Amino acid sequence: MHRVVLCLLILNAHTWAEEALLARKIEALLPTKAAAANDAEFLRRVWLDFDGGIPTPNETRAFLADPSADKRTKLIDKLIAAPRFAVRMAEAFNVMLMERRGENEVWKSWLVECFKTNKQWDTMVREMLAPDFLDEKQRGAGYFITRRLEKVGQQDTDYPGLTRDVGRMFMGIDLQCCQCHRHLSVNDYKQIDFSGLYAVYQNLKLQLADDKHKTPWLSEGLIAAKYEFVSVLTDKKAQTAPRIPFGEEVMIPAATGDDGWLVKPDRKTKEVGQPKFSPLREVAQRIPAPENALFAKNIANRVWFILIGKGIVEPLDLHHSENPPAHPELLELLGRELTAHQFDLRWLIREIAHTQAYQQSGAHQRHLTAEQQLRAFLIATGERAHLEKNTKPDMTVDAFKYSLTDFEKAFTAALANPAKEPELAANPSLRSALFFRNSDHVQWALKLRAGNLIDHLAKQTDPAEELYLTTLTRLPTAEEKAELQSWLKAHATNKTQAMADYAWALLSSTEFFVNH
Amino acid sequence: MNPLCTPRDHTFSRRAFLGGGLGLLTSPLFAEAMKQRDKQVLFVWLDGGMSQLETWDPKPNTEFGGPFRSIPTSVPGVHFCELMPKLAKQMHKLCVVRSMCTKDNAHSSGVDRIQRGDPKNRGVPYPHFGAGVAKLLGPGSSGLPPYVWIKPGSGGFRAEDAGFLGPKYGSLAFGDGKPPDNLLRHPDISAEQDAARNELRQMLDQRFAKQREKRVVEANASVFDMADKLMARADIFDTSKLPERDRERYGRHDFGQHMLVARQMLEAGVRFVKVTSYGWDTHGDNFNAHAGMVPKFDQAFSAMLEDLEASGLLKTTLVICLSEFGRTPRINGHVGRDHWPEAWSIAMAGHGVKHGMVVGETNDRGTEVKAQPHDIGAAFHTWYRALGIDPMKTEFDNAGQPLPIAHDDMLPIKEALA
Numbered sequence: 001m002h003r004v005v006l007c008l009l010i011l012n013a014h015t016w017a018e019e020a021l022l023a024r025k026i027e028a029l030l031p032t033k034a035a036a037a038n039d040a041e042f043l044r045r046v047w048l049d050f051d052g053g054i055p056t057p058n059e060t061r062a063f064l065a066d067p068s069a070d071k072r073t074k075l076i077d078k079l080i081a082a083p084r085f086a087v088r089m090a091e092a093f094n095v096m097l098m099e100r101r102g103e104n105e106v107w108k109s110w111l112v113e114c115f116k117t118n119k120q121w122d123t124m125v126r127e128m129l130a131p132d133f134l135d136e137k138q139r140g141a142g143y144f145i146t147r148r149l150e151k152v153g154q155q156d157t158d159y160p161g162l163t164r165d166v167g168r169m170f171m172g173i174d175l176q177c178c179q180c181h182r183h184l185s186v187n188d189y190k191q192i193d194f195s196g197l198y199a200v201y202q203n204l205k206l207q208l209a210d211d212k213h214k215t216p217w218l219s220e221g222l223i224a225a226k227y228e229f230v231s232v233l234t235d236k237k238a239q240t241a242p243r244i245p246f247g248e249e250v251m252i253p254a255a256t257g258d259d260g261w262l263v264k265p266d267r268k269t270k271e272v273g274q275p276k277f278s279p280l281r282e283v284a285q286r287i288p289a290p291e292n293a294l295f296a297k298n299i300a301n302r303v304w305f306i307l308i309g310k311g312i313v314e315p316l317d318l319h320h321s322e323n324p325p326a327h328p329e330l331l332e333l334l335g336r337e338l339t340a341h342q343f344d345l346r347w348l349i350r351e352i353a354h355t356q357a358y359q360q361s362g363a364h365q366r367h368l369t370a371e372q373q374l375r376a377f378l379i380a381t382g383e384r385a386h387l388e389k390n391t392k393p394d395m396t397v398d399a400f401k402y403s404l405t406d407f408e409k410a411f412t413a414a415l416a417n418p419a420k421e422p423e424l425a426a427n428p429s430l431r432s433a434l435f436f437r438n439s440d441h442v443q444w445a446l447k448l449r450a451g452n453l454i455d456h457l458a459k460q461t462d463p464a465e466e467l468y469l470t471t472l473t474r475l476p477t478a479e480e481k482a483e484l485q486s487w488l489k490a491h492a493t494n495k496t497q498a499m500a501d502y503a504w505a506l507l508s509s510t511e512f513f514v515n516h
Numbered sequence: 517m518n519p520l521c522t523p524r525d526h527t528f529s530r531r532a533f534l535g536g537g538l539g540l541l542t543s544p545l546f547a548e549a550m551k552q553r554d555k556q557v558l559f560v561w562l563d564g565g566m567s568q569l570e571t572w573d574p575k576p577n578t579e580f581g582g583p584f585r586s587i588p589t590s591v592p593g594v595h596f597c598e599l600m601p602k603l604a605k606q607m608h609k610l611c612v613v614r615s616m617c618t619k620d621n622a623h624s625s626g627v628d629r630i631q632r633g634d635p636k637n638r639g640v641p642y643p644h645f646g647a648g649v650a651k652l653l654g655p656g657s658s659g660l661p662p663y664v665w666i667k668p669g670s671g672g673f674r675a676e677d678a679g680f681l682g683p684k685y686g687s688l689a690f691g692d693g694k695p696p697d698n699l700l701r702h703p704d705i706s707a708e709q710d711a712a713r714n715e716l717r718q719m720l721d722q723r724f725a726k727q728r729e730k731r732v733v734e735a736n737a738s739v740f741d742m743a744d745k746l747m748a749r750a751d752i753f754d755t756s757k758l759p760e761r762d763r764e765r766y767g768r769h770d771f772g773q774h775m776l777v778a779r780q781m782l783e784a785g786v787r788f789v790k791v792t793s794y795g796w797d798t799h800g801d802n803f804n805a806h807a808g809m810v811p812k813f814d815q816a817f818s819a820m821l822e823d824l825e826a827s828g829l830l831k832t833t834l835v836i837c838l839s840e841f842g843r844t845p846r847i848n849g850h851v852g853r854d855h856w857p858e859a860w861s862i863a864m865a866g867h868g869v870k871h872g873m874v875v876g877e878t879n880d881r882g883t884e885v886k887a888q889p890h891d892i893g894a895a896f897h898t899w900y901r902a903l904g905i906d907p908m909k910t911e912f913d914n915a916g917q918p919l920p921i922a923h924d925d926m927l928p929i930k931e932a933l934a
Contacts, residue, residue: 185639365732413697418672427683428736429673430661433743434698437714443702487716501713509720510736514728 022337023354029330034360039064042072042359044473048368048515049307049353050079052088053375057469076353080346086115089345091371092306097128097169100412100419101147106215110140121299121343122288125170130284133217146216149206159202166197168317170287172298173245181233188320189245191231196243199227200279207272219272222260223252223279242279244292250282290339294319300334301325303345305424307352309366316422365514367426370415373513374407380471380507381445382452399449402441410441428513436508446500446507454500463488463499471506554656555867555903556782556829557649559790560775560817560837561631564623564797567843567853568882570597570806572861573614575882580845583803591872599810602818608872609821609830611864611932615876617889618841621855623797626840632679633896635923640914641679645896646788648921650685651678651912652905658785659745665689666774666781667792671696680914684738687790692770693777695753699746714744752780767815775816779823782833796839800850821865830866834902838862838895845882859885862895868902868934875931893923901928 037045043063047055055063063071079085090111098107114124124141131142148162160179167175177183178194203221207213226239226249241249255276258264265273288295297319305311312325312334325331334348341347352358368376378384387404394400414435417423436442448454453470457463464484468476476484484502491498506512569575574586574597586595589607596604603610619634620626632642643651650662663685665674671691675683690696701710717740725733755763755776766772771793778789793813798805817837824830842860843853859878865871877886900907900922907928911918 185637365728367732418674421676427675428739430688430739430742430746431673431696433736433739434696434747437710437740437743438698438700438702438747440702443704491712497709501709502716505713505716505720508717508740509724510728510733511720511724513736514732 022333022348022351025333025337026330026352026355026357029327029333030355030357032356032360036356037359037361040474041361043075045515046072046076046079046353047473048372048376050076050088050349051082051084051375052091052372053084053379054473056379057466060469060473072359073354076350080350080353083116086112088371089115089349092369095369095371095416095423096302096306097144098147099421099423100416102419104140104143104147106140107143107147108140110138110143113137115346118344118346121338121345122295123343125288125295126284129166129170129287130278130281131218133213133215136214139213139215139217142215142217145201145204145218146206149204149218150216157206159198159204162201163194163198166201166287167194167245170298171245171292171294172301172313172317172319173294174315174317175245181231186318186320187322191229192238192240192243193245195227195229195238196240196247196249197245197283198229199223199240200242200283202227203279205272218280220275220278220280222273222275223277224256224260226252242283244283244286246294247286247292250279250286253277288343293335296335296339296343297331299343299345300338300348301331303348304334304352307349307358316424367428367513368515369423369426370412372515373415373426374411376512377411377442377445377507378407380453380512381503382456382470383445383449386449386451398444398447402444407441410435410439414439442504442507446504448496448500453503454496457499457503458496467503467506471503472511554658554785554787554832555653556656556786556833557646557788557899557903558778558782558820558824558833558835558866559646559788560835561790561792562796562813562837562839563627563792563794565839565841565843565855566796566810566813567798567802567806568614568859568861568878569843569845569853570599570803570810572596572612572863573878573882574598575845575878575880578881580847580881580883582847584807591874594872594874597810599806600814602814603821606818606821609825609865611869611871611873611875612861613864613875613890613895613929613932614861614878615885615888615890616838616842616857616860616862616892616895617885618857618860618892621841621857623840623855626855626857630838630840630892631677633922634892635920636925638914638919640919641676643679643681643685643912644677644687645899646687646790647678647681647685648900648912649788649903651681652900652910652921653787653903656785656787658749658787659741660749660781660784660786661688661742661746662787663687663790664781664786664788665790665792666693666778667790668692668770668774668794680919681912684735690753690777693753693755693774695750696746699750699753701747714740749784752784753777755780765815765819767812767819769812769816771812772816772819775820779820782824782829783827798843799848799852799854802843802847802851802853824866832867834867834869834899835865836862836899837864859883859889864899864902864932868904869898869932870934873932875929890929891923891926893926894929896922897926897928898932901933 043060044054047053063075090108093111094108127138127141128144131145132138133142145162148165149157151157164174164176167173173189175189175194178189178191182191183189203223205219205221207217207219209215223242226241228237228239230237241252243249253276260275260277261273262276263271263274265271286292301311301313302316305316312327312331313319313323338348378387387402387407390400390403393403393406415426415432417426446454457467460466464476464481468474468480487502488495488498569580569582570584574584574595575581576584576586585598587598587601587604589596589604591607594607618630620629631644633645635642646663655662665687667689669691671689671694673686673688675686677687678685701707721733721737755773758776762776766776774791778791781789796809821830824833841855841857844856848854859882876888876890878884879886897907907920907922910921912921
């Protein structure tokens, strides 16, 4: 039996690109049970994953009609090479890393640039963890830390929150409970693991943008001694130098007083000073390193999650020995190979996309993110180009009352999860239902306007085919065609409105909300 | 016109009752309507920690008693702090437990611990009481969201309140008591058109559900249904049409107006209504702060009790009022009181609990509970019992693992149960 499966795997494997070696190794570990996704399902999925939107009816028709055996490989490669890929990945990583803390253009363009140039993940993380605020190309990366150190009302600067997030995002470990004592349910996590990082981040100070710095930036204090901490459970005192979780302590140089400063602080000139010893840079070198196995495993698991909809380890930020991966060999393989490939994310994404696990039917059905929904909605309604051009909205003219930014804001408000929580699943909510049902944005996009979906459908002899291809990336069944016909007949007094209502029902349906 | 009657035709109309005069009160028809009415909960949360000494459990003329006097209540022998004259007149409706003794004296963890009933650690987050009730009793015949939360500030849906029960049972918060965005039908769409296209959407979803994972479609369907129900009752957010006198009685402050919206929600049949008032964390200037806040609480909470009684809803509604802890008897250097989970009070009224009852007692200085202290787990047992749910026989289902609905080593506060 196993041999038969293996033979099939090998046969299948040959039809795909020869160089997709990791993909073949993954498949050897993961025999898939479900049937492969059909062409239409596959098409919609890869578009949503790598473009962030859905294909047009013509793109769909061409793909469905293409008889070549390697059309899926070609499509994956085409989408990954397209400019949209960088934007879509930037969106996904923005949501993952910032957890809906608000938008920032400098940060967003840094992310887009990273994916455009396929910057290695370890380099990206070094730039985020020890940002060079004077380098125009890098300073956007600093937002990861600076945003988290902004004061909220009367609350203290959230150094513990930043410490926690560095562990969560870059090593897949949530050390929150270790701020005050050893972790009560995770034996691997100790108070020293939190404290070693906390020693670094509590030493930062958020500085406002000034003549030299175009963005808020960070200054470091002088660290001359180890950081002391006490367990609230045992009252036991301990100390640590800056240290990454489970790693070695960084040696604190013996310099004292003025010797410790590269640039001395000076109140008169408002110079905040710069110490010779920078724990921030030390840690930023040690976390994204091949020796730190959790660094590679964490990102492999997160990329797997973005594409497959489920982590190999879940929760994504709870890697530890008593929470083993669903498939230990798979995570091991991904981490190892990614390290060997210098943390090349585009390579990893492409390999995963080439596996049967990615291409099976219905297995990872999930709701679209707010960004995917917006793009899919605007492509389907044919209003995207119009909104993109309209940078200066004019409330007095109906056709020009919205810009793309207005739509981005409205869709995010209605569909995104609450801030500061991992967005693991975009759950439908009362808010999203009311938005689709009653909002002016949705209503506006479905008004008859030259060049949009409703206008386009009015000119079709077979509107059902065009409507289903546009919204759901598939052809309608005979039953569905008949239903549309009888709907239009029943509402013959106002055909435009009847068509808009049918489009509304499809765009508000679950089938539109999920990937396929 | 639909020849069949809808569930709403069967729900008891408060207006019909009020308009019917007093004779109706004793009629068998009324009794029947009351019995059919779903049980409901009003949960008043005074965030930060209300001082028991300036409210339910005064200790005048003692070391830590503070400057206020105590006043007699409608139940002989029971005294409240003088800052609550209106509630003092309603003590005969209340059940006050003065022997609360809980474990957490931090806000960050305490708020959650108390609202989740502080059960034994099972490695999964427990649901808030509201989510538990939403799960065990459902939305009821109103079809409205089962767990709503009226609070100052921002609104939104809080899935995490549901813990392991899953996001469906989270709380729907109405910030500043305002309706959610996009609640009203778009002016360009007629009612018939709106209904017709929504039916079409349902039909498409039902077909899709046949070929796909049901769960995904159900999650979508349930929020659209809820949107439908809430749109039909958009009036419950509108207090502007209420008599001027009502708005005055509840008080023209946030808490008062939010309680008024809460009353409308209860009347509309929402299963569980939580109302939060912030700012009770009086580490400094405790007495002036309480002198400012307690009378507002006294005004709105007593108006609510009066109205629930007049409409008959108090018979079917369990009313609960508490904080994450009480405040220290010792007065600190800033004339404030700090966090004190060791000995504090909660108040209840309505369905399932005794009326005019005081349970437990603190010592003369108010520092400790005399005799039997009660943890929050015992309060959860009491509340579930009061709602007719037996925690010994009912369990939550955590993805196949049965878990107790309240702390397994605790028992209800027997003296409090009717």
